[in-house]
Amino acid sequence: MENNEKKTEQMRVDQVVKRIDKKIISTDEELNRAHAETKKVQQTYSDNTSVNYFEVDDRIETSAELQQQRGLVSRLTENESILKNQLSTLKDLKKSPYFGRIDIQDQGDTEPEKLYIGIASFENEDGEFLVYDWRAPISSVYYNGTLGEVSYQTPIGEQKTTLKKKRQFQIVDGQIRNMFDTNETVGDEMLQSALGEQTDQYMQNIVATIQHEQNDIIRDTTSNLLVVQGVAGSGKTSAILQRIAFLLYHSRDTLEADQIILFSPNKLFSHYISEVLPSLGERNMRQVTFDEFIDNRLKGLNVQSLFERYETDGTLTEQQRYVRAFKESAKFMDELQEYCDNLSSSQIFFSDIIFNDTPFFTKKEISRIFDSFPKAAKIYDRFLQTKNALIKQLKRRIDDETKATWVNDEIDQLSNEKYHDLLSGKALGEFQNEDDERFYIARKIVASRLRVVYDAIFNDNFFDAYLQYADFLKTVDLPQNIKQPQWQQTIDEFSQSIEFHSIKLDDCAPLLYMRDYMCNSGQNNTMKYLFVDEMQDYSVAQLKYLRYAFPQTKWTLLGDSEQALFKDVEQPEEILNKLNSAFHVRRSRLISLMRSYRSTLPITDFAKSILPNGDDIQAFNRPGDIPELILATDFTDGIKQLERVITKQRKHYQTVAVLTKNMTEAEQVYKQLHAKGDVTLLKDADRTLPSGLLVLPIYLAKGLEFDSVIAWDTSEKNYPDENLLGTLYTIITRAMHHLTLISLGDVTPIIANSTLSNSKIKIEKKIQK
Numbered sequence: 001m002e003n004n005e006k007k008t009e010q011m012r013v014d015q016v017v018k019r020i021d022k023k024i025i026s027t028d029e030e031l032n033r034a035h036a037e038t039k040k041v042q043q044t045y046s047d048n049t050s051v052n053y054f055e056v057d058d059r060i061e062t063s064a065e066l067q068q069q070r071g072l073v074s075r076l077t078e079n080e081s082i083l084k085n086q087l088s089t090l091k092d093l094k095k096s097p098y099f100g101r102i103d104i105q106d107q108g109d110t111e112p113e114k115l116y117i118g119i120a121s122f123e124n125e126d127g128e129f130l131v132y133d134w135r136a137p138i139s140s141v142y143y144n145g146t147l148g149e150v151s152y153q154t155p156i157g158e159q160k161t162t163l164k165k166k167r168q169f170q171i172v173d174g175q176i177r178n179m180f181d182t183n184e185t186v187g188d189e190m191l192q193s194a195l196g197e198q199t200d201q202y203m204q205n206i207v208a209t210i211q212h213e214q215n216d217i218i219r220d221t222t223s224n225l226l227v228v229q230g231v232a233g234s235g236k237t238s239a240i241l242q243r244i245a246f247l248l249y250h251s252r253d254t255l256e257a258d259q260i261i262l263f264s265p266n267k268l269f270s271h272y273i274s275e276v277l278p279s280l281g282e283r284n285m286r287q288v289t290f291d292e293f294i295d296n297r298l299k300g301l302n303v304q305s306l307f308e309r310y311e312t313d314g315t316l317t318e319q320q321r322y323v324r325a326f327k328e329s330a331k332f333m334d335e336l337q338e339y340c341d342n343l344s345s346s347q348i349f350f351s352d353i354i355f356n357d358t359p360f361f362t363k364k365e366i367s368r369i370f371d372s373f374p375k376a377a378k379i380y381d382r383f384l385q386t387k388n389a390l391i392k393q394l395k396r397r398i399d400d401e402t403k404a405t406w407v408n409d410e411i412d413q414l415s416n417e418k419y420h421d422l423l424s425g426k427a428l429g430e431f432q433n434e435d436d437e438r439f440y441i442a443r444k445i446v447a448s449r450l451r452v453v454y455d456a457i458f459n460d461n462f463f464d465a466y467l468q469y470a471d472f473l474k475t476v477d478l479p480q481n482i483k484q485p486q487w488q489q490t491i492d493e494f495s496q497s498i499e500f501h502s503i504k505l506d507d508c509a510p511l512l513y514m515r516d517y518m519c520n521s522g523q524n525n526t527m528k529y530l531f532v533d534e535m536q537d538y539s540v541a542q543l544k545y546l547r548y549a550f551p552q553t554k555w556t557l558l559g560d561s562e563q564a565l566f567k568d569v570e571q572p573e574e575i576l577n578k579l580n581s582a583f584h585v586r587r588s589r590l591i592s593l594m595r596s597y598r599s600t601l602p603i604t605d606f607a608k609s610i611l612p613n614g615d616d617i618q619a620f621n622r623p624g625d626i627p628e629l630i631l632a633t634d635f636t637d638g639i640k641q642l643e644r645v646i647t648k649q650r651k652h653y654q655t656v657a658v659l660t661k662n663m664t665e666a667e668q669v670y671k672q673l674h675a676k677g678d679v680t681l682l683k684d685a686d687r688t689l690p691s692g693l694l695v696l697p698i699y700l701a702k703g704l705e706f707d708s709v710i711a712w713d714t715s716e717k718n719y720p721d722e723n724l725l726g727t728l729y730t731i732i733t734r735a736m737h738h739l740t741l742i743s744l745g746d747v748t749p750i751i752a753n754s755t756l757s758n759s760k761i762k763i764e765k766k767i768q769k
């Protein structure tokens with residue numbers, strides 16, 4: 001491009017940066033003022049709260065005043081945090097004010113208009129946009145359009161214009177490093193440079209180089225169920241995060257970050273993606289792993305984690321696999337619902353509500369109450385009515401109990417201060433006479449004593465979900481491939497594990513669904529969007545439960561069926577059909593991402609070669625070293641080779657990850673490496689991802705990426721058959737720049753002989769002792 005052009009563009013960058021600088025100064029001043037004001041109000045607030053009031057009316061007045069002040073403090077803090085965010089966005093903008101320019105000409109205009117696009121919008125004093133937010137309607141032209149007539153969606157409908165020029169910039173610290181005009185979505189040069197860089201522990205935002213098909217995912221506002229099947233490294237996770245940022249911008253008046261929930265594969269992943277949204281000036285959404293979510297709902301039970309399950313998955317018999325598949329199916333959940341819908345009161349496992357070691361409400365009484373409601377009503381309505389009736393009875397019994405001697409004695413022994421505490425919220429003179437006041441206090445005392453009963457009713461503890469579930473298991477219609485003795489064993493195992501307060505993962509979703517469905521609870525109606533990353537790790541039963549738990553949400557599911565650990569691969573259409581029929585949604589959409597960005601061309605080529613349909617994957621053409629396979633004779637030799645590779649790799653890359661099949665192997669390797677130097681073993685509970693030398697089992701590395709990956713023990717013994725194809729593929733595709741495989745003995749048959757002989761991988765047969 002002409003040098004003059006670059007000069008002109010640099011001059012514009014300089015001018016914009018100057019204005020941003022000015023804005024930074026004024027925002028900073030505003031922030032300081034806001035901070036001082038918050039401090040002042042906080043000071044008076046804490047002075048006030050330290051005063052001790054004993055008179056009731058004083059208390060009430062003070063509490064109203066405090067309420068007001070509390071409100072003021074929270075408004076001021078919010079204002080301060082908005083200013084802080086603005087400041088940090090401005091500072092980012094200053095370094096790189098924009099990454100794109102589009103010249104568009106509307107019909108009737110004589111001259112094209114130049115629009116610059118960056119991570120956030122920036123206006124001058126006259127309200128003229130110097131930078132457009134990448135999420136603004138017009139910016140979609142930058143990502144979608146090729147030169148010529150283009151259209152874009154706006155709140156008032158589709159608009160048309162002509163795209164005359166599309167220019168990309170790489171601006172670092174206010175200086176244009178690169179710029180070029182392109183007719184593609186985003187020129188490959190920009191991608192090359194973005195992908196060629198070494199990573200740190202955090203994922204980066206990709207707004208400057210979003211690809212056409214990723215843009216479709218990001219800007220979809222109409223689908224109720226959006227399923228994205230994308231090959232490893234195709235930007236699924238990146239797309240989710242930019243999508244969240246987009247939705248927050250698009251629906252900024254009606255959507256808050258905490259109305260979006262993301263189910264992520266592990267706790268490390270949460271740390272890995274934690275910087276993307278803040279780098280775009282947005283708050284992070286709620287994040288949870290499925291294990292955490294289930295744990296929270298089954299308090300008091302020790303829930304088998306997904307990771308514990310991976311560790312034992314390899315040893316399942318065929319019958320056990322059939323049982324698992326059945327419990328994870330939509331059919332199982334449907335049968336469960338049918339079972340619940342048809343229960344009569346005598347078939348429901350009610351339990352006594354105990355107070356002071358004796359039944360306060362017996363299960364018989366509860367069953368009678370339940371039975372008194374119309375049989376035609378839905379089971380959950382009858383449960384709700386039972387609950388209300390129990391609470392009413394409890395209230396009556398509280399009133400009766402206020403006359404008991406123990407209550408009178410307790411009131412007489414109350415200190416002045418405690419007495420006033422119990423009166424809090426009540427004004428003097430609100431009671432007709434002293435008896436009324438005494439009754440009020442007595443009621444409070446009894447209510448607090450009987451709180452456990454109230455809680456038991458409120459939390460549906462008058463119903464034994466475990467016995468009910470075991471009963472359902474006994475009656476369920478079995479598929480033909482499951483034999484009765486195996487099923488009986490499953491039922492026994494469930495009941496025994498409940499006695500020991502633990503539960504297997506595949507029983508959790510159906511059990512919870514049954515409990516919540518019958519008791520009319522467990523639904524969150526405030527969430528508006530739900531995202532599931534790595535959806536291939538979820539069963540339909542689990543997804544059905546999530547659908548129940550978040551009934552008002554629009555869904556985005558992302559995954560890669562090839563990365564299924566320890567299970568068979570499913571085709572994306574199959575998955576969508578399965579979900580469509582399980583969820584009965586209107587407006588569902590499947591988007592496939594076939595281009596892989598993460599790894600170099602040789603690594604992606606090698607990864608493709610181990611998959612049956614690998615040819616469908618398009619590799620991004622980024623050069624790099626051919627992956628290496630080292631054949632070691634035994635464990636000791638393997639460790640020696642590993643140390644040699646690590647020393648070499650650490651010279652080039654900040655992070656080198658040794659990935660193993662499971663935790664046992666990770667621990668064995670770690671023990672050897674640890675004796676000689678600095679290395680981190682990552683565990684299930686870890687929440688932060690350090691840099692340096694890491695050892696971890698593959699299920700903890702799901703969704704993550706590393707500069708250099710060493711796959712530990714890819715031998716025939718360790719990976720005997722296709723069942724582990726997904727596991728090996730996931731390991732290989734974590735590598736960005738370099739990949740080494742170490743095999744203890746003969747290499748796995750998953751890597752075909754043809755791959756070994758056609759230079760997709762460099763084999764080091766000679767063992768260097």
Ligand SMILES: Nc1ncnc2c1ncn2[C@@H]1O[C@H](COP(=O)(O)OP(=O)(O)OP(=O)(O)O)[C@@H](O)[C@H]1O
Nearest residue numbers: 206209210211232233234235236237238597598703
């Ligand atoms: N449009 C893009 N521009 C720049 N980088 C991109 C783009 N799309 C993806 N990447 C990069 O490719 C890598 C893989 O992306 P991401 O982790 O989102 O893929 P994924 O499909 O979720 O992968 P996996 O399923 O293997 O975990 C990341 O480093 C990401 O930054």
